[in-house]
Amino acid sequence: MITIPTIHLNGDSAETLMREYRAAYEAIDKAIDALAATTCNGRNYYTQGGSAFYRARDERQAALDKLRDAQAYCGEICMGIEEQQARRR
Numbered sequence: 001m002i003t004i005p006t007i008h009l010n011g012d013s014a015e016t017l018m019r020e021y022r023a024a025y026e027a028i029d030k031a032i033d034a035l036a037a038t039t040c041n042g043r044n045y046y047t048q049g050g051s052a053f054y055r056a057r058d059e060r061q062a063a064l065d066k067l068r069d070a071q072a073y074c075g076e077i078c079m080g081i082e083e084q085q086a087r088r089r
Contacts, residue, residue, distance in 0.1 A: 002073060004080030007088075014081050021081070025074040032067045035060070 007014045040060050045053040 002076050004077060007081065007084045014085050017081055018078060021074045021077045025071055028067055028071040028074065032064060035064055035067065
């Protein structure tokens with residue numbers, strides 16, 4: 001569970017927050033695609049020993065997981081803002 005910004009008169013508008021978090025979500029999406037498209041091939045690691053490729057593969061997966069977590073965070077913020085807007089209608 002994350003802390004959703006509360007939309008009120010003294011804070012940023014829902015439109016501003018949505019625009020910012022959507023932009024972040026989309027940028028992270030591009031970063032995920034770019035990282036996923038990078039080459040992770042055993043030929044690039046075999047000179048470092050037998051486990052280097054597996055270690056590199058696991059590290060890359062962990063980096064992708066962190067990006068997906070950040071993207072999910074932005075998505076949850078957007079959903080929370082949308083829910084507040086729906087309650088006000």
